[in-house]
Amino acid sequence: MKTDTCAVCDCPLDHARKSVRIGGRTVEVCCDECAQTLRDAEIATRAAAAEATAAKHAEG
């Protein structure tokens, strides 16, 4: 089902909607600010995952 609200702030999407590709899927947000929030969140998630992997390797 297609959602018609911003993936970040849940505002209704209008003609100014933006599509952002995150982790292999496309989500829609209402503005550039929300798009940037999504990208930042994905970078943080990736960094955390990389750290967790590194920690596991360090444990042996």
Ligand SMILES: [Zn+2]
């Ligand atoms: Zn938004």
